[in-house]
Amino acid sequence: xxxxxxxxxxxxxxxxxPAAAQTELSLWYHGAGSANAEEALVNQLxxxxxxxxxxxxxxxxxxxxxxxxDAVGAAALAGELPDILDVDGPVMPNWAxxxxxxxxxxxxxxxxxxxxxxxxxxxxxxxxxxxxDAAVAMTTRRSTLEAYGIRVPTLDAPxxxxxxxxxxxxxxxxxxxxxxxxLGMAWRGEWxxxxxxxxxQSFGGDIIDRSTYQSAEGVLNGxxxxxxGEWWQMLFQENLAPGTSQDAADRDAGLLNxxxxxxxxxxxxxxxxxEAFGDDALFLPAPDFGNGSVIGGxxxxxxxxxxxxxxxxxxxxxxxxxQDRWFSAFSDGTGLxxxxxxxxxxxxxxxxxxxxxxxxxxxxxQALVRPVTPGYIVQALIFENxxxxxxxxxxxxxxxDAAVDEIGADIEANDGYGH
Amino acid sequence: xxxxxxxxxxxxxxxRYAALILVAIIFIFPLLFMAMSSLKPDQQLLNDTNSLRAFxxxxxxxxxxxxxxxxxxxxxxxxxxxxxxxxxxxxLTLFVCSLAAFSFVFLDWKGKEVIFSIxxxxxxxxxETIFIPLLLMASQLPWIGTEGLxxxxxxxxxxxxxxxxxxxxxxFLFVQYFxxxxxxxxxxxxxEGASWWMIYRKVVMPLSGPVIATAAILKFLxxxxxYLWPLMVVQEEAIRPVMVGLGYFTDQLNVPWGExxxxxxxxxxxxxxxxxxxQRVFIASVASxxxxx
Numbered sequence: 001x002x003x004x005x006x007x008x009x010x011x012x013x014x015x016x017x018p019a020a021a022q023t024e025l026s027l028w029y030h031g032a033g034s035a036n037a038e039e040a041l042v043n044q045l046x047x048x049x050x051x052x053x054x055x056x057x058x059x060x061x062x063x064x065x066x067x068x069x070d071a072v073g074a075a076a077l078a079g080e081l082p083d084i085l086d087v088d089g090p091v092m093p094n095w096a097x098x099x100x101x102x103x104x105x106x107x108x109x110x111x112x113x114x115x116x117x118x119x120x121x122x123x124x125x126x127x128x129x130x131x132x133d134a135a136v137a138m139t140t141r142r143s144t145l146e147a148y149g150i151r152v153p154t155l156d157a158p159x160x161x162x163x164x165x166x167x168x169x170x171x172x173x174x175x176x177x178x179x180x181x182x183l184g185m186a187w188r189g190e191w192x193x194x195x196x197x198x199x200x201q202s203f204g205g206d207i208i209d210r211s212t213y214q215s216a217e218g219v220l221n222g223x224x225x226x227x228x229g230e231w232w233q234m235l236f237q238e239n240l241a242p243g244t245s246q247d248a249a250d251r252d253a254g255l256l257n258x259x260x261x262x263x264x265x266x267x268x269x270x271x272x273x274x275e276a277f278g279d280d281a282l283f284l285p286a287p288d289f290g291n292g293s294v295i296g297g298x299x300x301x302x303x304x305x306x307x308x309x310x311x312x313x314x315x316x317x318x319x320x321x322x323q324d325r326w327f328s329a330f331s332d333g334t335g336l337x338x339x340x341x342x343x344x345x346x347x348x349x350x351x352x353x354x355x356x357x358x359x360x361x362x363x364x365x366q367a368l369v370r371p372v373t374p375g376y377i378v379q380a381l382i383f384e385n386x387x388x389x390x391x392x393x394x395x396x397x398x399x400x401d402a403a404v405d406e407i408g409a410d411i412e413a414n415d416g417y418g419h
Numbered sequence: 420x421x422x423x424x425x426x427x428x429x430x431x432x433x434x435r436y437a438a439l440i441l442v443a444i445i446f447i448f449p450l451l452f453m454a455m456s457s458l459k460p461d462q463q464l465l466n467d468t469n470s471l472r473a474f475x476x477x478x479x480x481x482x483x484x485x486x487x488x489x490x491x492x493x494x495x496x497x498x499x500x501x502x503x504x505x506x507x508x509x510x511l512t513l514f515v516c517s518l519a520a521f522s523f524v525f526l527d528w529k530g531k532e533v534i535f536s537i538x539x540x541x542x543x544x545x546x547e548t549i550f551i552p553l554l555l556m557a558s559q560l561p562w563i564g565t566e567g568l569x570x571x572x573x574x575x576x577x578x579x580x581x582x583x584x585x586x587x588x589x590x591f592l593f594v595q596y597f598x599x600x601x602x603x604x605x606x607x608x609x610x611e612g613a614s615w616w617m618i619y620r621k622v623v624m625p626l627s628g629p630v631i632a633t634a635a636i637l638k639f640l641x642x643x644x645x646y647l648w649p650l651m652v653v654q655e656e657a658i659r660p661v662m663v664g665l666g667y668f669t670d671q672l673n674v675p676w677g678e679x680x681x682x683x684x685x686x687x688x689x690x691x692x693x694x695x696x697x698q699r700v701f702i703a704s705v706a707s708x709x710x711x712x
Contacts, residue, residue, distance in 0.1 A: 032656070033491045033667025064666025067650050074651035077551065078558035080573055248674065249465035 022050070022057035025313045026082035028072065030300065032062035037333030044329075049320045056313040058084070076100045083308040084317055087128050089298025090190075090370040090380070092120040096127045097374035097418045102306045103127055105315055110322070115360075117297025117367045118339035123418075128303035129318065131327055132336035135363040136195055136295050137283035139255060139273055140262040145282070148174060153284050155365055161202075161231070161289035168240045171261045179242050181235065182260035185391065186246040192384035193370060195264060196232075198286060198294035201368060203228035207383050208407065213373040213419040216407040220383075221400040228289070229396035236391050243391050267359040271335050274355040283358045285366060297367030299336065337363050374417040378410045448474060453687070457484050457680035464676050484677035485685070488668070491678060494685055496657060497664035502689055504579045504660055505642040511584045512638045513631055519585070520593030521619050525605060535594070541587040547647060553582060554651055578652045579660070583642060589634045596630035597623065632700035639693055661686040 027046065031039045039062065046058045061082065063071050069091060075081050076098065087095055095101045103125040111119055111129065120128030145152055150167045153159045159167065171180035184191055197207050204224030208216050219225065236243045242250065255263040256276050273281045286293040302321060304314040327343035330336060331350060337359055344350035350360050370376055386403040390396055411417060451474045456464045458480045467473045488494060522528070523535050557572045572578040600623065608618045624631075646662040653659055664686075668679045694701075 028654070061654055062656060063654075064663065064669070066669050067663060067666045070647075070650055071654065074554060075654065078554055078571075078573055078652075080558065080571075080654070247465060249462055252673070253462065 021054055023055065023310055023313060025056050025058045025084060025308075025310055025317065027058050027060045027084040027086070027317070028068075028082045029060055029062045029086045030065045030068040030088075031086075032064045034065070038330070041326075041330055041333050045321055045326060046317075049317050052320065053316070056310070056316060058317055072100065079307065081305040081307045083305060083310055083314045085128075085303050085305050086300055087120070087303050088190075088300055089117065089120055089128070089130065090193075090376050092128050092301065092303065093122045093372050094374040094377050095303075096122040099306050101127050101303045102308070102311060104129065104304060104318065105311070106319060106322075113341065114339045115297070115337065115363050115367065117299065117363060117369055118301065120298070120301050120303065122372065128301035129322060130299055130301035130339060131321060131330050132299055132334065133297060133339060133363050133367070134266050134268060134299045134336055135297075135359045135367065136198075136264060136266045136286075137270075137359065137362055138262050138286065139265050139270065140282050140284065141277050141280045142282050143280050144171075144261050152282065153287075155285050155293075155361055158285040158293040159287040161287055164287035165231070165234075165240075168235075168262075169238070172238070172240055177261045178254075178259045179239065180261045181241040182246075182251065182254050182263040182265075183235070183241050184246075184251050184264060185242060185244050186248040186251040188244075188384065188388075190380060192387055193380040194296040195266075196387055197370065197383060198296050198366075198368060199232075199289065200225060200228045201294045202286065202289040202291050203231070204289075204291045206371070207379050208371045208373060208375070210371060213371065213375070214411055214416055216379070216404045220386075220407070221397065221404045224291075225400055226396055229390050229400055231289075232387065233390050233393070233396060237393075244388050267337060267356055268335055270356050270359065271349070281355075283356070283362070285362060293366050294368050295362060295366045297363065297369045373419065375407070375411055375414060379407050382406045382410075450687070453680050454684050457677060457684045458482065459484075459677060461675060461677050464680070484675075484681040487675070488678040488681040488685070491675075492664050492667035492682070493656065494664065494682065497659055497661045498686060498689065500576075500658055501643055501660040501662075501686070504576060504645075505639055507576075508580050508583050508642045509635050509638045511580070512586065512589050513635060515585050516589035516634065517593045517624065517627070517631070518619065519590045520597055521615075521623060523590070523594050524597040525618070525623075526615065538587045538590055542591065550648060550651060553648075557582070557652060573652050574655050574658065576658060579645070579649055579658075582648075583638075586638075589638060592630055592634050592637075593627070596627060600626055628700045629703050632697040632703075636694060636697055636701055640690070643690055 029039070029042050031042065043060065046060050050057050068086075069088075072081070072085065072095070081100060085095070085101060087101070092101070104127055106126065106129075108126055111126065114129070115133050117133040118130040119126060120130070142152065145167075148167070148170045150170065151159070151163070168180040171177060184195060193207065200206065200220075205222060205228055206216075206219040209219045235241045250259055252269075254260040255265070256272065267283075270281075270283060286295050302318045304311050304318070308314050324338075324340060324343040324346060327338035327340060328346040331338040331343070331347040335349060335356070337356075338344045338347055338350060341360070344357075344360050345352070348354060349356040351357065371379065373379075382403050386399045389399045455474055455476055456467075458476060459467065460479055460483075463478050464473075467478070472478065523531055557578050559570065560572045562569045562572060562575075562577070572581075604622055604626075605618060608622050613621070643660075644662060645660060646665075649660050649663050653663070665679075665682065668675060668682055
């Protein structure tokens with residue numbers, strides 16, 4: 001009887017062995033419902049990783065993007081975080097500070113050639129790495145600039161602030177367009193700090209004093225910030241750009257259908273412009289308002305949760321993903337910028353002569369990551385509201401002072417956010 | 420004189436119908452806008468919002484948004500989940516809350532006034548304020564399932580159902596209604612030797628159609644519209660309800676409005692069906708409440 005039971009136990013163990021060989025790793029991804037190739041590529045990445053080795057089995061769970069951060073916060077509270085987290089670059093410091101994530105622990109030498117926006121650092125350690133980055137540009141047509149005698153700017157010689165404003169006024173005065181500039185005011189949310197804080201930084205201001213991350217005093221309401229705020233308000237008062245009531249449909253199609261002459265937009269929206277205008281399409285650097293041309297950096301990245309019981313497995317998955325072939329595949333599928341030059345060379349759009357090659361240069365030369373602080377998620381919201389208020393006619397100094405006070409109160413309430 | 424009176428009555432009737440039609444239009448137009456928009460491409464949909472065309476099936480009409488919406492998200496799964504979660508919660512709520520109300524109204528037990536007052540006080544506490552402690556509790560609660568004892572209710576149907584079964588509003592509605600039932604009926608039943616369970620089942624509940632309909636509709640709407648709680652406690656796509664599914668149609672920058680309208684149209688069908696099936700008793704309940712008031 002005992003011998004039979006032993007044999008049965010051995011048989012059961014033998015049958016169970018293949019299933020137990022791979023340890024399960026959970027991965028949460030933010031792109032449920034995204035109607036592009038990104039979700040399919042993430043699934044393909046997981047499948048290939050699972051098939052490539054016998055130790056780990058990654059199981060993916062997808063979330064709608066707008067609900068993702070809240071779901072992660074709730075899971076952290078309940079102690080139910082997955083092993084591998086998908087995290088938006090500017091949010092990462094908050095999650096690291098809150099104890100949701102642990103340092104990635106991969107050899108930083110392997111990241112030397114990466115675009116700066118694709119590496120998530122907090123307190124001197126790498127917590128996350130992205131398989132792509134994004135960039136914004138002044139998108140227009142060469143024929144439009146030539147028609148009004150406006151110089152085509154370059155990376156080395158971008159438009160100055162005055163030159164840019166004069167160009168907008170020239171186009172406005174022609175009456176050929178409803179507005180000369182489309183800033184994308186219809187896109188509320190992270191677009192505002194991502195797209196517009198670089199303009200403030202080019203004036204010499206910022207959302208927060210990056211030397212201490214303890215206050216916005218002097219940087220968000222100093223002379224440079226006030227100059228930016230006044231210029232910003234002038235854009236709407238002088239009918240140079242549509243304001244916060246802009247129609248989302250116009251944002252999407254306004255450049256293509258001739259409503260706007262120039263559109264401040266991301267590389268994810270660039271391919272339809274190339275298809276529509278061909279060689280006439282231009283993707284230009286941000287104007288230099290005195291402190292250099294600046295654009296925002298950092299997109300979604302992968303990291304390891306603080307509660308993962310298998311950080312080695314999570315790390316192995318991320319290292320598997322950090323290959324040029326994946327960077328190229330994601331770039332070809334989504335139109336986003338690959339993190340390395342070698343991967344870019346293998347893509348359809350970012351290789352030499354590719355339709356979007358210019359964006360790699362923009363990202364490499366001008367990208368500045370958003371403030372690397374856990375408080376950014378609050379500061380971004382405050383900044384967004386201040387810009388909307390100013391665009392709607394609020395007193396510039398009052399709006400900026402109020403934003404500074406609000407940011408300061410939040411930092412104080414969170415004991416300085418660990419800086 | 421008689422002719423004038425007849426004319427006045429006719430005018431009054433016409434004015435009344437005109438007012439009712441206006442009110443009906445106000446209530447129907449959002450639904451009409453949603454359904455019509457679900458048949459149009461995004462650009463046309465947005466352009467039409469400036470005119471009455473928004474409420475008409477004109478222009479480039481097709482079901483493409485529906486196909487695209489079903490491609491984008493497992494809508495059938497979400498609708499089934501919501502119907503299951505909502506249906507189970509409504510049934511259990513009607514049973515548990517009516518029993519509790521029966522106890523408050525017909526049984527004598529010590530401290531019931533105090534307990535009822537505390538119950539009423541819970542009406543002023545928004546659910547959202549207790550979600551965090553509720554989440555922590557739910558993550559630690561035991562459950563005996565097919566695989567034996569488990570700890571934690573997250574990622575299950577039960578965590579979306581059980582916390583919402585008993586609620587102060589439903590109990591209050593039943594209590595108010597039961598108080599107006601003729602006491603003689605209950606006393607006669609007791610004299611005839613009926614047990615309390617039999618009185619609840621055979622006397623009280625058959626007379627409570629209007630309040631059952633009211634409580635059911637209110638609970639149905641609350642449960643069907645749940646967003647924050649399932650977002651916090653459910654990570655698996657297979658058990659997500661419809662409102663969380665709405666997030667599949669928006670990202671940071673772009674919203675496919677036609678698909679959103681198609682999705683909303685699909686998920687509105689169960690709500691309308693449920694409401695229409697109980698409409699008669701619900702109106703009777705509201706009307707009788709008005710008379711009492």
